[in-house]
Amino acid sequence: MATNNPSVFLVMINGQIEGANFPEYDDLYCKYCFVYGNDWAPTSGLEEGISQIACRGQGTQPALVWNFPLEITFKSTNPFGWPQIAVSVYGPDTFGNDVVRGYGAVHVPLTPGKHVRTVPMFVPESTSRLQKFTSWLMGRRPEFTDPKVVAQGEGREVTRVRSQGTVTISFNIVTKDMKKLGYDATPSEALSAYTHLQG
């Protein structure tokens, strides 16, 4: 079944968006989507999703928990355009409108194994104080028209943002046929430990 000369390699991503740490906000939900290059295609799983609305726990658990599953498998011919997960967090403001509380993105880890990533979240800032007050009053804050913009590097030099809060995501990564295609992504200490066990 397995060919000796594969032309694609697979990356399987299992994980969860565990929760968030926003000291000033509560009742938050998040949306995620995967952003990837032209050489990549998802073969199974969900590319995007919306979580439940979560409140902070009481007492000794001040964290906000979503426990939101991520399961997707990609196939590709080229590591360029490695998938990133772009997360946007939304919540109510004082008037009850749904406003954005943060955008963030992180690359899916490159090496097989378990990884935990803490992603800082930021919101675009209004240009002037008058605009800031108007947007607070009307409930229409500055937003990105396409949340995938946070995963790109171009065009960022004209944005001013304010970072507030973090989101914790844990990943379990399995790759197939990367070594057969000649790609080496394993750290050398892990390799030497493996050869020590073998010999």
Added chain:
Amino acid sequence: MAELHIIGQIVGASGFPRSSLFCKWGVHTGGAWHLLSGLREGQTQVDCPQASDTAFWSHPIDLHYATKGLQGWPKLHLQVWHQDSFGRCELFGYGYCHVPSSPGHHRLRCVTWRPLGSWQEQLAQMFVGGGPQLRSPDVIYTGADRYRLHTVAMGTVELELGIILRHFDKHGVES
């Protein structure tokens, strides 16, 4: 031909005197290296952190190089700038670090420095800002004319880079 993938992000910066910061970055390589895809330089967004003193950029870096030789391994050079509420930009630090040469995930802390002028220039800088800047940015990553410089240390920039090598072992290179 061997290939190198650099996949990661410029996470943010800490330890600078003020916090509304952005970073101009670039990757410099020797003559044997050829960039196949990706942007070799860029500028991050300006971040004013709400609570912490670390400015977060999360600027993605995705580069694909092909090479015929090991000399001139890629170097990432950074310039950290501060933008105040009036939109004026002031240099806060230069720094560089080599891209790691072993595969896997690396967390790097790049230290930065700023040129120091004479005591008159430092006094003026305390009041109106500004300050000396390098005329050509290659002094950031070369050692050639450094002996003329007098510098002061500034904060650190954090990077997370993942490295994937291809066909390096076929050419007998161990890393």
